[in-house]
Amino acid sequence: MNTPTAQQLDAEDPLAAKRDDFLLPEQGVYLDGNSLGCLTRQARQRAREVVEQQWGQDLIKSWNSHGWIDLPTRCGEKIAPLIGAAPGQVICCDSISVNLFKIVSAALKLRAGRRTVLSTVSNFPTDLYTVQGLQALLGEQQCRLQLCADTELESALGDDVAVLLMSHVDFRTGYVNDMQHLTAMAHQLGALVIWDLAHSAGAMPVMLDDCRADFAVGCGYKYLNGGPGAPAFIYAAKRHQAGLQQPLSGWMGHRAPFDFDTHYAPAAGMQQFLSGTPAVLSMSVLEAALDVFRGIDLSVLRSKSLALTDLFIRQVRARPALADLQLISPIEHEYRGSQLAWRHPDAWAISQALIARGIIGDFRAPDIVRFGFSPLYLRYQDVERSVDVLEDIVCTGMYRQSQFQLRKKVT
Amino acid sequence: MNTPTAQQLDAEDPLAAKRDDFLLPEQGVYLDGNSLGCLTRQARQRAREVVEQQWGQDLIKSWNSHGWIDLPTRCGEKIAPLIGAAPGQVICCDSISVNLFKIVSAALKLRAGRRTVLSTVSNFPTDLYTVQGLQALLGEQQCRLQLCADTELESALGDDVAVLLMSHVDFRTGYVNDMQHLTAMAHQLGALVIWDLAHSAGAMPVMLDDCRADFAVGCGYKYLNGGPGAPAFIYAAKRHQAGLQQPLSGWMGHRAPFDFDTHYAPAAGMQQFLSGTPAVLSMSVLEAALDVFRGIDLSVLRSKSLALTDLFIRQVRARPALADLQLISPIEHEYRGSQLAWRHPDAWAISQALIARGIIGDFRAPDIVRFGFSPLYLRYQDVERSVDVLEDIVCTGMYRQSQFQLRKKVT
Structure with a gap:
């Protein structure tokens, strides 16, 4: 049987x-939906409505x-529903960094007597920085970040670990950690687990409830297509919600914000995680963007994601000129996950040459070209075309041109 | 000499x-720019650009x-320049609540040995809630919120006070606290001062540098017209910036965020206050909205603001039917400040009846009707018309109709 073509x-x-x-x-092929998802028609429409009608005319x-x-x-x-959470356990607010600060603080309080937050050196830096910030504030007697290699998690999970802080999908390699x-394992040793879903939510099924996850955070602007800097979200399992205490106690998390009491009393449920006034413009656009997931079977989404990355790998491996890409x-x-990372000594120049040719992936220091595959808008022929261009850039040595060598600020 | 008419x-x-x-x-008159400022042409234009071109087409x-x-x-x-700050001392990010958490934490570290944050019972609640959250996290030995009446500040400023936390303009009454x-006074007693400029920035001159203020926070969505939930801002006097440590250490506050180091190292200057990815859509709109202040002399703005409130007071006092408004x-x-608060036993019903007649002010519990006067877009004839309608509502008893009595969620 022949391998099906991209067109098929x-x-x-x-x-x-x-x-x-x-x-x-x-123009071009966008392989960076894992950094910033694309604009939907509904999001564009809502942006106009919320700015021009809701704000402009109806105001307060x-x-x-x-x-x-x-x-x-x-x-x-x-x-x-995109992250396997029953109702009443997810709320949208602030950024992942700010939300992690709330959650890590709250989780440490739930495990009084333990002070260690365990994570891996490969975790996304802001997750680690957040814990370091809390550690500097509370002192090492109250909070201590411990880092280990991904392969050493099991042995590092000692009985001082209050919180295991993990990315579901590694931001560099796309490696999927086994949530279940x-x-x-963490629960068995008395620790709570916080999952960062930045690189999985919206790209594959996530089963927070089924895995009995404790907490999670995630990002609105990657696979959820909420727009640049879209608000993030928090998941807290129902069983933990009653006893929580999160430190960023702003007025929107108050039980009755418009009573203007001088004393803070947290709202019930997920609202206790709100702090300041929500970013209405950004959050409205995110809300509209989420409609694109209506009726989507996440297992179908996952199958397409894997088929796209399969095709990319197959195409690269079929071309001898690309043998240096590891x-x-x-x-x-x-x-x-829904992304592929390739190591190459000239990764920066290659990523820049690709961008110049309309193939948008991104570079991750020191030597990685990273491609994201958003199954909602990417076609198999886009994948094939991307590898065609990649081959051309390498074969012709185009990426060696001086304009692609100079390293600039990147995101 | 005759008093000039509104038309004059x-x-x-x-x-x-x-x-x-x-x-x-x-339609109508909008007297709520102190809750949510109005949309400018430039903000509408930028909203379309940032969504449709920058995000939609140019993406990452x-x-x-x-x-x-x-x-x-x-x-x-x-x-x-709107708050009297020389360059390099203001940055835009997050919400007031989140920013206060950063600043109060940082200020307490600068005054090690002292633990009290002094504020007044009339301060905006989220300012107090933020300190209460920090107090619950750190324990009372490290952080303790002390509240006093506005008239008791002088005697309450003891030698355990690390931080005096004040609103520049009281959110209910519009009372302007004497920043200088x-x-x-606080400095003399060894305390630092944090000013909340939510109800002054953009409505009157603010002289942070001249007053030798230490820190300030403020709001993008009131007199700065940045749109609902627009990002807030932080001011930190240059002399404090080198020694600071703020706990919400997200990746955007890192010295080199795209090096993806595992260890947090704060950026220099104001960037150290950044946490997560900025809300690009909301912040772009705010940036465009700020252009309306170009070429504005803040003393002229202030004169108009006072003339508007003078006129409103004069008009109310000239009408015997409104004698119950205190x-x-x-x-x-x-x-x-740039707002007026009137006490009335039927404040809720009056504010609702006014809204029904197109005069948008707001209600503040328990018995206040509050009107904001944005000098950039309010006319004197709008003020006169508002008082005409107010008089009519009171004279006819319209506000006693049942549909204006039921108290709903308000903002």
């Missing part, structure tokens, strides 16, 4: 029609008439 | 042309090509 795969793609919900760049009344006041909850409930196994993402489906 | 005042208003920069509601490249990465600094530098005097805002110009 596109023709048979059950998600093909979803692409029409997006307003994609007119919109807090009630357009439901601004419930945006954090509404957005949270829209994200919940690691959560169970795949550092897992080849096993079970451990592969 | 409008004809002579040096700021009259600024009104054309705003896209105001087609916009971090550099459209300067998203520098937005927090650019916005901060645009706010700086209170800052000097002004709780200062009558002296020196102490009057």
